[in-house]
Amino acid sequence: MKKIIITFTFAALANGLAAGDWPGFRGPLGNGVSDEVGLPVALDAKKHIAWRIDLPGRGLSSPLVVGDRVFVTASGGTRQDRLQILCLNAADGSVIWQRQFWAMGSTMCHNKTSIAGPTPVTDGRRLFAIFSSNDLFCLDLDGNLQWLRGMTLDYPNARNSLGMASSLVLAGGVLVAQVENDSESFTAGLDKQNGMNLWRVDRPKSANWTTATVQKTVSGTEMLLLQSGRGIHAVNPKNGKAAWHYADGASTIPSSALADGVLYVPSHGLTALELADDGRSFKQKWRSSRLRPDTASPLVHRDRIYSLNSAGVLTCGDIDSGKRLWQLRLDGPFGGSPVVADNHLYVFNEEGMVQVVDLSSPEGRIAGEMDLGEMIQCSPAVSNGALYVRSNRRIWKIARKTQL
Numbered sequence: 594m595k596k597i598i599i600t601f602t603f604a605a606l607a608n609g610l611a612a613g614d615w616p617g618f619r620g621p622l623g624n625g626v627s628d629e630v631g632l633p634v635a636l637d638a639k640k641h642i643a644w645r646i647d648l649p650g651r652g653l654s655s656p657l658v659v660g661d662r663v664f665v666t667a668s669g670g671t672r673q674d675r676l677q678i679l680c681l682n683a684a685d686g687s688v689i690w691q692r693q694f695w696a697m698g699s700t701m702c703h704n705k706t707s708i709a710g711p712t713p714v715t716d717g718r719r720l721f722a723i724f725s726s727n728d729l730f731c732l733d734l735d736g737n738l739q740w741l742r743g744m745t746l747d748y749p750n751a752r753n754s755l756g757m758a759s760s761l762v763l764a765g766g767v768l769v770a771q772v773e774n775d776s777e778s779f780t781a782g783l784d785k786q787n788g789m790n791l792w793r794v795d796r797p798k799s800a801n802w803t804t805a806t807v808q809k810t811v812s813g814t815e816m817l818l819l820q821s822g823r824g825i826h827a828v829n830p831k832n833g834k835a836a837w838h839y840a841d842g843a844s845t846i847p848s849s850a851l852a853d854g855v856l857y858v859p860s861h862g863l864t865a866l867e868l869a870d871d872g873r874s875f876k877q878k879w880r881s882s883r884l885r886p887d888t889a890s891p892l893v894h895r896d897r898i899y900s901l902n903s904a905g906v907l908t909c910g911d912i913d914s915g916k917r918l919w920q921l922r923l924d925g926p927f928g929g930s931p932v933v934a935d936n937h938l939y940v941f942n943e944e945g946m947v948q949v950v951d952l953s954s955p956e957g958r959i960a961g962e963m964d965l966g967e968m969i970q971c972s973p974a975v976s977n978g979a980l981y982v983r984s985n986r987r988i989w990k991i992a993r994k995t996q997l
Contacts, residue, residue: 610717615658615974615981617714618760618804619930624850625892627934627975633993634937634949636963643979643990644686649677649693651985652709653758653928658976659715659734662689665988666722668708669693673700676708676724680736683977686990690736698726698745702756706970707985710758712804714768719785721768725757729770729788742788744770750777758802765815765830767791773801773821780805780819782833792833797823803848806856808872816872818856820849825858827872836873839866847886847930852893855912859886863900865915879915884908889940890930890972894952899938901927907938907950909957921957923948928970932980941969941982947991965989 610616612628619625633641650669657664661683669675674696680689700708702725713722719739723729727744744751751772759771768783773796781793799822806818808827816836817828825839843849844859851857855878856866862882866875884891886900893899897918898910905925909918924946931940937960938950945968949961967984974981979992 610715611660613977614660614717615656615976616717617657617762618655618712619890619972620932620975622851623762623804623806624852625890625930625932625972626894627932629934629975629978631978631993632934632937632939632975632980633991634951634961636947636949636961636991638963640994641963641991643992643994645987645989646681646686647987648679648983649691650675650709651707652983653707653970654709654760655712655971656974656981656983656988657713657715657720658683658974658981659717662734663974663981663988664713664715664720665983666709666713666724668700668724673702673708674726676726676728678720678722678730678732678736680734681988683979683990686988692732692736692738694728694730694741696724696726697728697743699752700726701752701754703754706756706758708756710756712760714761714763716763716785721761721785723761723770727751727757727772731785731788740788744772748772748777748779751779752776753800755800760804762805762807762817764805764807764817767830769805769817769830771796771801771803771805771819773797773799775800780828782830794828794833797821799845801845803845806849806851808851808856808868810872811870814872818849818851820858821845824860825849825856825866827875837875839875844886846888847890850891850893850898852912857891857893857898859891863891863898863910863915865912881910881915881917883917884910884915887927889927892931892933892938894933894936897952899931901925901931901940905942907957919956921950921959923950923959930972932973932975934975939973939980941965941971941973943968943970945969945984947982
């Protein structure tokens with residue numbers, strides 16, 4: 594089997610991840626919750642759009658933030674075969690560096706999605722980005738290419754006609770790529786230093802757009818929780834060996850949410866699985882058909898769980914019992930997942946409208962709205978008092994301008 598992996602000398606950077614960074618899909622814990630305070634609530638475009646810049650291509654990947662830098666991917670060209678990785682100055686949106694690569698794999702996707710669908714991930718020293726074409730890149734944070742891998746040359750049938758969107762995660766010091774599809778379906782644990790397979794496991798042959806969740810055990814080790822139509826497989830990220838399997842099915846679009854040792858799985862509505870501290874087993878805690886999410890992933894904040902259904906209704910449930918507490922109709926539909934900061938939920942609909950829900954209100958209350966006027970399908974990033982969100986054409990920083 595051919596392996597196209599090009600490796601370059603890596604010079605380690607002194608900086609790592611800090612408390613305010615947003616290093617991957619749905620943030621530092623992969624759950625969409627931020628401890629930031631002071632974000633604007635009653636939004637006003639003149640007061641709160643700190644900057645806006647055009648992007649060189651399409652995308653529904655989320656931005657990442659490390660320190661004073663914002664990283665974002667895009668796919669340009671008539672066939673979306675020009676793969677772009679950009680680093681922006683968080684203060685003013687100016688481009689610090691931009692790298693472009695030609696896609697080596699398939700750039701077929703639904704016209705509503707993009708080749709820049711998966712969200713990158715960073716360990717604070719390196720940036721790892723994969724595209725729907727299964728082209729995988731590792732750069733340092735100054736934009737120097739460390740290695741690249743055209744995974745299609747190794748796995749030519751690993752694709753689907755709608756486009757791939759599972760995001761990369763880091764677990765147990767291993768880079769995990771979930772490449773699940775109708776044909777050559779697999780998940781691989783890769784060496785961060787060179788992109789080579791440490792392990793590879795076959796996965797259910799079905800298109801899957803979910804992103805894995807990472808559980809930290811009481812001993813400090815990590816378990817990889819892979820979601821698919823067959824349920825949840827708990828896998829040791831060091832070797833790919835499965836520890837347990839929840840076999841009652843799960844969604845292939847919204848991802849699970851993990852909070853305080855309980856995994857909330859989009860399965861038969863929403864199913865709460867209580868995970869053993871050692872990562873070796875689970876037991877079902879409750880199940881609720883009334884908390885069923887649509888495309889957006891569920892979110893847990895304090896003692897409540899929130900989900901968005903196909904009608905654009907935000908439902909709040911009790912995490913101990915799964916009982917529905919209240920519902921609030923929002924202006925949908927929603928392609929991206931919400932985030933929470935300072936007891937306010939921020940969610941962008943597909944028309945570009947951001948809605949801010951005050952979660953301290955007994956029944957939930959829309960506290961702010963702002964229309965960006967472009968289709969948005971990404972989940973925003975939250976860092977250092979600001980929201981970062983992108984459309985197919987632009988990226989915005991939303992913050993109190995007095996903080997700049």
